[in-house]
Amino acid sequence: MDTMTNPQPFEGEHRMGTTIMAAVFDGGVVMGADSRTTTGSYIANRVTDKITPVYDNIFCCRSGSAADTQAISDYVTLYLNLHGNELGEQPEIKTAAALFQTLCYQNKNALQAGIIVAGYHPRTGGEVYTIPLGGALVKSPWTIGGSGSSYIYGFCDTNFRDGMTKQEAMDFVTRAISLAITRDGSSGGVCRLCIIDKTGVERVMVPGNKLPKAYED
Amino acid sequence: MSGLGTGYDLSCTTFSPDGRVFQVDYALKAVENSGTAVGLRVKDGVVFGVEKLIVSKMLEPTSNRRIFNIDRHIGLSFAGLQADARQLVNRARLEAKNYRNFYQDDIPGHVLAERMAAFMQAYTLYSHMRPFGCSIMLSSVDRRGPQLFMIEPSGISYSYYGTSIGKAKQAAKGEIEKLKLSELTAREAVAEVAKIIYQVHDEVKDKEFELELSWICPESKNRHEMVPKEIAQAAEAKVKAELEEAMVDED
Numbered sequence: 260m261d262t263m264t265n266p267q268p269f270e271g272e273h274r275m276g277t278t279i280m281a282a283v284f285d286g287g288v289v290m291g292a293d294s295r296t297t298t299g300s301y302i303a304n305r306v307t308d309k310i311t312p313v314y315d316n317i318f319c320c321r322s323g324s325a326a327d328t329q330a331i332s333d334y335v336t337l338y339l340n341l342h343g344n345e346l347g348e349q350p351e352i353k354t355a356a357a358l359f360q361t362l363c364y365q366n367k368n369a370l371q372a373g374i375i376v377a378g379y380h381p382r383t384g385g386e387v388y389t390i391p392l393g394g395a396l397v398k399s400p401w402t403i404g405g406s407g408s409s410y411i412y413g414f415c416d417t418n419f420r421d422g423m424t425k426q427e428a429m430d431f432v433t434r435a436i437s438l439a440i441t442r443d444g445s446s447g448g449v450c451r452l453c454i455i456d457k458t459g460v461e462r463v464m465v466p467g468n469k470l471p472k473a474y475e476d
Numbered sequence: 477m478s479g480l481g482t483g484y485d486l487s488c489t490t491f492s493p494d495g496r497v498f499q500v501d502y503a504l505k506a507v508e509n510s511g512t513a514v515g516l517r518v519k520d521g522v523v524f525g526v527e528k529l530i531v532s533k534m535l536e537p538t539s540n541r542r543i544f545n546i547d548r549h550i551g552l553s554f555a556g557l558q559a560d561a562r563q564l565v566n567r568a569r570l571e572a573k574n575y576r577n578f579y580q581d582d583i584p585g586h587v588l589a590e591r592m593a594a595f596m597q598a599y600t601l602y603s604h605m606r607p608f609g610c611s612i613m614l615s616s617v618d619r620r621g622p623q624l625f626m627i628e629p630s631g632i633s634y635s636y637y638g639t640s641i642g643k644a645k646q647a648a649k650g651e652i653e654k655l656k657l658s659e660l661t662a663r664e665a666v667a668e669v670a671k672i673i674y675q676v677h678d679e680v681k682d683k684e685f686e687l688e689l690s691w692i693c694p695e696s697k698n699r700h701e702m703v704p705k706e707i708a709q710a711a712e713a714k715v716k717a718e719l720e721e722a723m724v725d726e727d
Contacts, residue, residue: 357581360580
C-alpha cells in the first residue's frame with residue numbers, strides 16, 4: 260500500500276523509534292530512554308518503559324522492533340539466571356552482553372534490534388556495552404542509540420566526561436534525551452532513567468513538561 | 477575376596493544393606509593402585525606433581541603423560557586407569573570449549589569441577605556402565621584466584637588447599653599437612669611437591685619412576701604449563717641430594 264496516495268495511520272508492527280543511552284559514572288552507570296512506541300505514525304504507547312532488567316544489577320535499553328527486543332531480552336534473562344545459579348554469584352556485565360550478541364548476530368537476518376547493555380558488578384564497577392543492528396559488540400564509557408541519537412552526537416561528544424558524579428551523569432543523560440525528543444518525531448513522552456550502583460537500582464521518571472528546556476522552548 | 481560385598485557388589489544399581497554402592501568403592505581401589513599424584517594450592521598458584529611409575533626401560537621418557545591441559549587456565553592430573561582418564565580429559569575439554577563458545581569467557585574452575593563431578597556421578601547410576609576408575613585433580617586460576625579441586629569416581633567434588641591421590645596418598649597427606657601452604661610461592665611449592673613424591677615413593681615395591689611437574693602461577697602468566705625443565709631438574713636434584721644426606725645421617 261503506497262502511503263503517499265493511500266495514507267494509513269496504523270502501519271505494521273510496533274516499533275521503538277527511540278532515543279536510548281547509557282553512561283558510566285564514578286561508581287556505576289546511568290541509563291536513559293524516551294517512552295514512545297509507534298505503529299507507523301500512531302503512538303501505540305506514550306509511556307513505554309524501554310529499560311528492562313535481565314539480572315539484579317544488569318539492565319538493557321531496547322530500540323528497534325518491540326517484539327524482537329522483548330523476545331531477545333527474555334531469552335537473555337533466562338540464560339543469565341541459569342548462569343548465575345551455576346556461578347554462585349552475579350554474572351559479569353560482559354557475559355550478559357555476550358549472550359545478547361550471540362542472539363543478535365546469529366539471527367541478524369530476522370531481527371531488527373539495537374540494544375544497549377549496562378550494569379554494575381563489584382569486581383568491574385559500572386560498564387556499558389552497545390550492540391547495534393548487525394550484532395557487533397562494542398564496550399565504551401558511554402553510548403547512544405535509536406533514531407533520536409543522530410541528533411545528540413554533538414551534544415554528547417562535547418559534554419561527556421570521565422568520572423562524573425551520579426548527579427552529573429543523571430543531568431547529562433536527561434539533557435541528552437530531552438534534546439533528542441525535541442528534534443526526533445519518533446521519540447517523545449517522558450524521560451526514564453535507571454541508575455545502577457553498589458547500593459542497587461534506582462528508577463526515575465521525568466515527565467515531558469519537566470524536561471530541561473532547549474532553545475526553542 | 478569373596479567376603480567383601482558378596483551378592484551386593486555386582487552392579488551400580490544395587491545398594492548393600494549398610495548403604496554402600498560397592499562398585500563405586502571398588503573403583504576407588506583402582507585409583508589406589510596407581511602412582512601417587514599431589515596437588516598444592518599456594519599463595520599465587522597451583523602445582524601438580526605426579527609419581528609416574530615406569531613399567532619398562534624402553535619407554536620414551538615423556539610418553540604416557542599423567543598431566544593434561546584442559547584450557548589455557550586449567551590443568552588436570554589423575555590417578556587410576558589411564559584410559560578412563562582420557563575420556564574425562566576429553567569431556568573436560570569439551571565443557572571448557574562449549575562454555576567459551578556460549579559465554580565468550582574462560583570457564584571458572586569451580587564450574588568445571590561441578591560439571592565433571594556431575595558427569596562422573598552419572599556413570600554410577602546404571603548397571604550397563606561402570607564408574608570411572610580414576611580420581612582427577614583440577615587446577616585453575618580465575619577471578620577467584622588459584623583453586624584446586626579433586627573429584628572421586630563417586631562424583632563427589634572437593635575444593636582443597638592441598639591433597640593427594642593414589643598409592644601413597646595417606647603418607648603424602650601427612651607431609652602436606654606439615655606445610656604452610658598460604659605462605660609458599662609456586663616456585664617453592666615445586667620443590668616441596670618434588671620432595672613429597674620422592675619421600676612417599678616405595679623403593680621396594682616400585683622401581684623406577686619419572687616425576688611430572690606442572691604449575692599455574694604468575695611465572696607461567698597464569699597459564700597451566702609443565703614446569704620448565706631447568707626448574708624441574710633443579711628441584712629434583714636438590715631433593716635427591718637432601719635425601720642422600722638424610723640417609724647418610726641415619727647410619
